[in-house]
Amino acid sequence: MNPLPALPACCTPLDDHWPLPDALPDTVLLSTRFDPSLLVPDDFRRSQIEPPPSVQRSVAKRQAEFLAGRLCARAALLQLQGLDCSPAIGEDRAPVWPSGICGSITHSTGHAAAIVAQKADWRGLGMDLENLLNAERAERLAGEILTPAELKRMAAGRREQRALTVTLTFSVKESLFKALYPIVQQRFYFEHAEVLEWTDRGQVRLRLLTDLSSEWRNGSELDAQFAVKEGQLLSLVSIRA
Structure with missing residues (x-):
């Protein structure tokens, strides 16, 4: 096996540290x-x-x-x-x-x-990295990213968590699309999924709000995970084989 070319100066050495709460085998x-x-x-x-x-x-x-x-x-x-x-x-x-x-x-x-x-081992993997939104931008974008039910849950939560909630919802829906699109071959958007709950430990539960295939139907639920570090949020949706 030939070694890979040296990395360019614009990139740091590659890091294999697992950055999320639960490492995925294989x-x-x-x-x-x-x-x-x-x-x-x-x-x-x-x-x-x-x-x-x-x-x-x-x-x-x-x-x-x-x-x-x-x-x-x-x-x-x-x-x-x-x-x-x-x-x-x-x-x-x-x-x-x-x-x-x-x-x-x-x-x-x-x-x-x-x-x-x-x-x-894994049918689908979707990963997304986002800069954390500030409070003003999060409030402005919330109506475009969150469903009515998500907006209601956010309003009932802690005000200081709203920017994180909007960033997290955006990111996990991006990860969901990346994981599912290669399987269903059908585009879907923010209003077609919702975050049901998430924990400070980095666990997320998602639900589809539309039919994407005979397998992935309205009401299907999936798990995701996320982590926040240095002003950025990384999320991952993984679908087992």
Whole structure:
């Protein structure tokens, strides 16, 4: 097995620390910090990562986050199954994983991560990283992200938790979409799922509010988990095989 190319200066060494409350067996999760100001034009070629035209034309921030995410994904695939490849972007904008593999890539300000597993172990994985919303922005966005029932539960809770509630709800619904879309091949949106409950320990319970397939119907419930660190919230939805 050939070693991977050296990481570019814009990325820190890959970290295999599990950042969430409950580690998933038979998965590989890797993360890195990245600094767009350290990106140089030759980094993609030297890293052997092929950026799509839309990324090539984009600003340094978008290029650095794409590169960092793909570097995590490629190293995770190599560690999981000895595959030296980087997932391309499909027509639906989702990563195209090798046959028999599921995974998820995420990034936010200065931080990227990827998780992969064999479909024999996990049918779907969805991971999302978000900067914590401030109170003013959370109040403004709540009506677009939360269902009426979620808004009612948030209003009954502690006021100082509202920004976290909105950020968490946004993130776990993004993770839910990433986990389920490859299975159902049908788009759905914030109003099509709701957070039933969540705990300070990082446990979340979700419920679908629409039919997505004969298996995933209105009322289906799933678990998620999350963690908050350094002003960012990471969430993960995992569906067992």
